[in-house]
Amino acid sequence: MRIYTRSGDKGKTSLIYGKRVPKNDVRVEAYGTCDETNSMVGMALSQLVNETWEGKQEVIDALHKVQTILFHVGAELATPSDKEVMWKLKQEHIDHLEETIDRWDQDLDELKNFILPSGHPAAASLHVARTIARRAERVTISMGDDLTNPLVQSYLNRLSDFLFVAARYVNYHLGGEELPLHTDI
Amino acid sequence: MRIYTRSGDKGKTSLIYGKRVPKNDVRVEAYGTCDETNSMVGMALSQLVNETWEGKQEVIDALHKVQTILFHVGAELATPSDKEVMWKLKQEHIDHLEETIDRWDQDLDELKNFILPSGHPAAASLHVARTIARRAERVTISMGDDLTNPLVQSYLNRLSDFLFVAARYVNYHLGGEELPLHTDI
Amino acid sequence: MRIYTRSGDKGKTSLIYGKRVPKNDVRVEAYGTCDETNSMVGMALSQLVNETWEGKQEVIDALHKVQTILFHVGAELATPSDKEVMWKLKQEHIDHLEETIDRWDQDLDELKNFILPSGHPAAASLHVARTIARRAERVTISMGDDLTNPLVQSYLNRLSDFLFVAARYVNYHLGGEELPLHTDI
Ligand code: B12
Ligand code: B12
Ligand code: B12
Ligand SMILES: C[C@H]1O[C@@H](n2cnc3c(N)ncnc32)[C@H](O)[C@@H]1O
Ligand SMILES: C[C@H]1O[C@@H](n2cnc3c(N)ncnc32)[C@H](O)[C@@H]1O
Ligand SMILES: C[C@H]1O[C@@H](n2cnc3c(N)ncnc32)[C@H](O)[C@@H]1O
Ligand SMILES: [Mg+2]
Ligand SMILES: [Mg+2]
Ligand SMILES: [Mg+2]
Numbered sequence: 008m009r010i011y012t013r014s015g016d017k018g019k020t021s022l023i024y025g026k027r028v029p030k031n032d033v034r035v036e037a038y039g040t041c042d043e044t045n046s047m048v049g050m051a052l053s054q055l056v057n058e059t060w061e062g063k064q065e066v067i068d069a070l071h072k073v074q075t076i077l078f079h080v081g082a083e084l085a086t087p088s089d090k091e092v093m094w095k096l097k098q099e100h101i102d103h104l105e106e107t108i109d110r111w112d113q114d115l116d117e118l119k120n121f122i123l124p125s126g127h128p129a130a131a132s133l134h135v136a137r138t139i140a141r142r143a144e145r146v147t148i149s150m151g152d153d154l155t156n157p158l159v160q161s162y163l164n165r166l167s168d169f170l171f172v173a174a175r176y177v178n179y180h181l182g183g184e185e186l187p188l189h190t191d192i
Numbered sequence: 193m194r195i196y197t198r199s200g201d202k203g204k205t206s207l208i209y210g211k212r213v214p215k216n217d218v219r220v221e222a223y224g225t226c227d228e229t230n231s232m233v234g235m236a237l238s239q240l241v242n243e244t245w246e247g248k249q250e251v252i253d254a255l256h257k258v259q260t261i262l263f264h265v266g267a268e269l270a271t272p273s274d275k276e277v278m279w280k281l282k283q284e285h286i287d288h289l290e291e292t293i294d295r296w297d298q299d300l301d302e303l304k305n306f307i308l309p310s311g312h313p314a315a316a317s318l319h320v321a322r323t324i325a326r327r328a329e330r331v332t333i334s335m336g337d338d339l340t341n342p343l344v345q346s347y348l349n350r351l352s353d354f355l356f357v358a359a360r361y362v363n364y365h366l367g368g369e370e371l372p373l374h375t376d377i
Numbered sequence: 378m379r380i381y382t383r384s385g386d387k388g389k390t391s392l393i394y395g396k397r398v399p400k401n402d403v404r405v406e407a408y409g410t411c412d413e414t415n416s417m418v419g420m421a422l423s424q425l426v427n428e429t430w431e432g433k434q435e436v437i438d439a440l441h442k443v444q445t446i447l448f449h450v451g452a453e454l455a456t457p458s459d460k461e462v463m464w465k466l467k468q469e470h471i472d473h474l475e476e477t478i479d480r481w482d483q484d485l486d487e488l489k490n491f492i493l494p495s496g497h498p499a500a501a502s503l504h505v506a507r508t509i510a511r512r513a514e515r516v517t518i519s520m521g522d523d524l525t526n527p528l529v530q531s532y533l534n535r536l537s538d539f540l541f542v543a544a545r546y547v548n549y550h551l552g553g554e555e556l557p558l559h560t561d562i
Contacts, residue, residue, distance in 0.1 A: 008302075011293060011353040016346040018333045031333040039330065043323035046316070049309030053316035053368070071371065074308045078373055094375050108381060117378075123444045124419030128498075131416070131423035138413035145409065148388045148401040161386040168381040183423070186441065188448055190464050193487075196478060196538040201531040203518045216518040224515065228508035231501070234494030238501035238553070256556065259493045263558055279560050313498075 023086045023093070033150050038084040040143035044166075045077045047139050051132035051177075058129070060180045066173065069107055073166065076100050080159055084147070088155050096158045104165045111176040118187075124174070126183025133174035140167040208271045208278070218335050223269040225328040229351075230262045232324050236317035236362075243314070245365045251358065254292055258351065261285050265344055269332070273340050281343045289350045296361040303372075309359070311368025318359035325352040393456045393463070403520050408454040410513035414536075415447045417509050421502035421547075428499070430550045436543065439477055443536065446470050450529055454517070458525050466528045474535045481546040488557075494544070496553025503544035510537040 019027050020035065028035060052070050055063065082094040124134035144163040147154055154160070178185050204212050205220065213220060237255050240248065267279040309319035329348040332339055339345070363370050389397050390405065398405060422440050425433065452464040494504035514533035517524055524530070548555050 009294075010297065010357060011290065011350055013346070013349075015349050016342070018345055029333055031330045036330060039323065039326050043320065043327070046309040046319040046323050049311075049319055050313065050316040052310040053313040056312075056369075071308060072377065074310075075373060075375065075377055078306060078375065105381065112380065121448060123441060124416040125422040125444075126419075127426075128420065128423040131420040134416040134419055135413065138409065138416050141409055142413070145401045145406060148399055157386070160388055161383070164383075164385050165381055172380060184426075188445060190445065190448065192442070192445055194479075195482065195542060196475065196535055198531070198534075200534050201527070203530055214518055216515045221515060224508065224511050228505065228512070231494040231504040231508050234496075234504055235498070235501040237495040238498040241497075241554075256493060257562070259495075260558060260560065260562055263491060263560065 023082065024090050026087050033146065034084055034153060037143065037146045037150060037154075038081040040139065040146050041077050041081045041084065044136055044139045044143050045074050047132060047136035048074055048077075048170075051129045051136060051173075054127070054129035054132055055177075058127075058181060062180065066177065069173070072103070073169070076162065080162060083156050083159050084150075084154075088153060092156070096156060096162060098158065101158065101161050101165050104162070104169045108165075108169050108172045111172050115172070115175050115179055121188040122175075123186045123188060126174070126178035126185055127181045129181070130174040130177040130183045133170050133177065137167045137170035137174065140170060208267065209275050211272050218331065219269055219338060222328065222331045222335060223266040225324065225331050226262050226266045226269065229321055229324045229328050230259050232317060232321035233259055233262075233355075236314045236321060236358075239312070239314035239317055240362075243312075243366055247365065251362065254358070257288070258354070261347065265347060268341050268344050269335075269339075273338060277341070281341060281347060283343060286343065286346050286350050289347070289354045293350075293354050293357045296357050300357070300360050300364060306373040307360075308371045308373060311359070311363035311370055312366045314366070315359040315362040315368045318355050318362065322352045322355035322359065325355060393452065394460050396457055403516065404454055404523060407513065407516045407520060407524075408451040410509065410516050411447050411451045411454065414506055414509045414513050415444050417502060417506035418444055418447075418540075421499045421506060421543075424497070424499035424502055425547075428497075428551060432550065436547065439543070442473070443539070446532065450532060453526050453529050454520075454524075458523060462526070466526060466532060468528060471528065471531050471535050474532070474539045478535075478539050478542045481542050485542070485545050485549055491558040492545075493556045493558060496544070496548035496555055497551045499551070500544040500547040500553045503540050503547065507537045507540035507544065510540060 018030055020030050021027055048070055079094040079096045083092050083096050086092045125131055140163055144160060147160055147163060175185065203215055205215050206212055233255055240252065264279040264281045268277050268281050271277045310316055325348055329345060332345055332348060360370065388400055390400050391397055418440055449464040449466045453462050453466050456462045495501055510533055514530060517530055517533060
């Protein structure tokens with residue numbers, strides 16, 4: 008099958024189960040922004056390929072899991088409210104993020120201030136992914152009653168906190184610089 | 193001439209031919225998002241500088257062409273409906289994307305599933321560019337009657353498919369990892 | 378204190394001084410987009426870590442300063458109109474951008490045309506940051522009367538010009554390719 012069908016050239020597209028909607032439908036905006044978050048997580052992964060440290064595999068596995076669950080979030084968003092979601096988002100997916108945050112955070116200094124995003128390119132990518140996840144969260148708020156599963160917003164909310172901790176954790180292990188904000192300038 | 197003029201500090205700016213519009217006009221949003229797509233394609237190019245393989249130049253040329261045509265798309269979007277567009281987008285620009293997709297796709301395994309965006313940093317950047325091109329496409333839908341040339345939406349639609357294939361093609365040549373989605377987790 | 382509080386899981390959040398607003402409030406969209414710009418500047422910084430040239434520290438300092446001032450911009454956007462802003466944006470922050478643009482621009486060839494964003498990964502990241510800063514600027518236009526300090530729009534307007542010059546300046550010093558647009562294709 009060809010990747011391009013030309014059937015979306017007039018501005019309409021299909022949800023799961025086939026319902027046609029305009030491409031600027033808020034649902035499409037929402038799962039499109041999850042796709043963008045997913046791709047930026049992929050950028051972080053791509054920046055880790057040539058690095059080695061004990062515990063690297065745990066980070067990679069966690070990021071692959073995030074990518075996978077973002078397809079579950081996407082399925083929730085792309086399925087009309089009256090149809091069954093085939094890849095259901097579950098409470099355990101949020102629990103898993105929280106457990107990982109708690110475990111990684113133990114190694115990190117406690118923060119009393121904002122930090123300037125930077126350090127290793129993988130960490131910097133995770134900061135960018137964090138801000139795109141927050142954009143995705145904002146779009147889901149605009150869905151109103153079209154969003155039936157409240158776990159979607161919880162997951163996206165926790166995801167940006169996970170990505171913040173992941174950025175710091177990568178910098179900690181790879182010697183990436185973490186600068187606190189200084190406002191007295 | 194100075195790059196900054198301060199004339200846009202009050203929130204208005206100029207289209208081609210000089211008409212003043214607010215910076216949050218849907219036209220400005222549309223060509224601004226093309227500019228963002230263009231810059232992310234530039235990120236992909238920047239990640240290829242130190243790589244070598246037979247056929248690399250063909251990829252670089254295709255990406256430079258995309259950047260050039262995005263300025264044509266931008267010109268279509270920044271020209272008021274009653275004026276002549278000076279850099280016209282043509283059907284042959286879409287045909288060229290399709291031919292390139294078809295040629296590159298021959299080397300790639302057929303997909304039966306979504307893939308997790310990642311691999312080489314250039315490929316990951318192309319995945320991100322793909323999702324920004326789709327955002328640009330969504331904005332053009334919101335332009336309604338302000339968008340007179342239907343080729344703009346066709347081009348942006350095909351562009352995201354091209355960028356998907358380009359990401360896979362770069363990973364194929366540079367040994368970037370391509371993981372299929374597994375939803376049984 | 379834990380990074381995640383779960384209190385935003387229902388779609389509301391707090392401004393500075395505590396007022397609750399929906400997460401898709403235009404203020405939140407505005408400072409969220411500044412956070413995204415900030416993170417992409419961090420990506421540029423992360424790509425400079427392994428480079429050396431005389432004058433590198435000046436570029437790093439200027440980018441750290443931009444990140445710091447973006448928190449001031451964020452504070453302006455996150456403070457309700459009837460409350461005092463604690464990290465005030467000042468005219469001197471804009472002056473500083475202009476002075477840096479003027480100084481760096483002297484080393485660069487004058488442009489008679491658009492350029493294709495690319496070159497060194499840090500420069501490419503600065504081009505992307507430039508387009509996100511412009512997106513942030515567009516969101517602030519949508520704030521209407523909620524935006525009381527006119528310096529916010531001036532700063533964001535100048536910031537995208539600064540980031541354009543910074544991208545060119547980094548390419549100039551690191552031998553990154555700068556291609557002019559050719560529309561005769
Ligand atoms: C929603 C959706 C998306 C969402 C994903 C939603 C989510 N779950 O997160 C997003 C925006 C991410 C997306 C992206 C893309 N999509 Co899409 N998507 C769909 C849609 C509407 C539903 C898919 C879905 O989630 N199904 C839910 C599951 C439970 O049902 P399923 O039928 O078993 O799903 C299977 C297939 O749909 C998919 N699949 C099967 N063959 C292929 C082939 C390709 C190339 C791809 C990418 C997927 C794919 O794998 C799933 C099995 O695990 C389908 C069209 C449709 N109505 O089915 C298109 C569809 C699968 N997408 C398609 C395409 C081309 C893409 C993109 C390449 C577009 C682009 N240029 O960016 C990307 C690929 C992203 C990636 N990383 O691989 C095409 C695939 C055409 C083909 N067979 O070659 C389809 C069929 C639409 C079409 N043109 O008709 N998509
Ligand atoms: C639409 C537009 C854009 C769109 C592009 C639309 C598209 N086609 O895709 C986008 C959003 C991408 C854009 C970006 C920028 N733009 Co602009 N843009 C314009 C605008 C309104 C029309 C340009 C156009 O497409 N003309 C269509 C062609 C057919 O007409 P043309 O007159 O022959 O176009 C020539 C020049 O406009 C341009 N050019 C000539 N000198 C210079 C100098 C510079 C520095 C640049 C960037 C371009 C440029 O090259 C074209 C010849 O091929 C002009 C203002 C105006 N009303 O003309 C500003 C203008 C060209 N832009 C300007 C600037 C500063 C920029 C940015 C640097 C802003 C930023 N900080 O990001 C970037 C540069 C991006 C890049 N990669 O080079 C300035 C240039 C000032 C100067 N001479 O130094 C102008 C004149 C606006 C102004 N301030 O008055 N822009
Ligand atoms: C607005 C805001 C933002 C804006 C920034 C606005 C700006 N100025 O540019 C943005 C969107 C960037 C943001 C991002 C984040 N934020 Co915030 N933010 C706030 C908010 C509402 C106001 C902060 C502010 O600007 N205060 C203005 C100054 C003048 O007042 P201040 O009280 O002295 O500010 C101090 C602290 O707020 C902050 N601080 C103190 N302890 C900690 C701990 C952490 C982990 C962080 C990040 C900050 C922080 O440092 C300031 C001193 O310089 C507060 C909640 C609140 N109502 O106070 C949350 C808050 C500070 N943010 C929080 C979090 C978790 C984050 C993010 C990690 C979220 C994410 N996942 O992305 C990021 C971190 C970004 C970074 N680079 O460090 C938490 C911190 C919880 C904690 N103590 O562990 C808070 C308290 C909200 C909450 N959950 O209750 N945020
Ligand atoms: C840390 C601060 O970030 C803001 N906040 C909470 N959620 C989002 C989001 N999705 N996008 C942008 N900003 C957000 C709130 O003001 C919070 O207190
Ligand atoms: C692959 C799937 O992506 C969705 N789709 C089509 N066009 C866009 C776009 N511009 N942005 C986001 N999603 C889109 C449709 O649901 C399509 O079937
Ligand atoms: C260089 C050109 O970019 C456009 N322009 C000005 N400000 C913005 C912005 N925030 N976003 C997108 N485009 C903008 C105007 O058309 C200007 O002339
Ligand atoms: Mg949150
Ligand atoms: Mg499409
Ligand atoms: Mg401007």
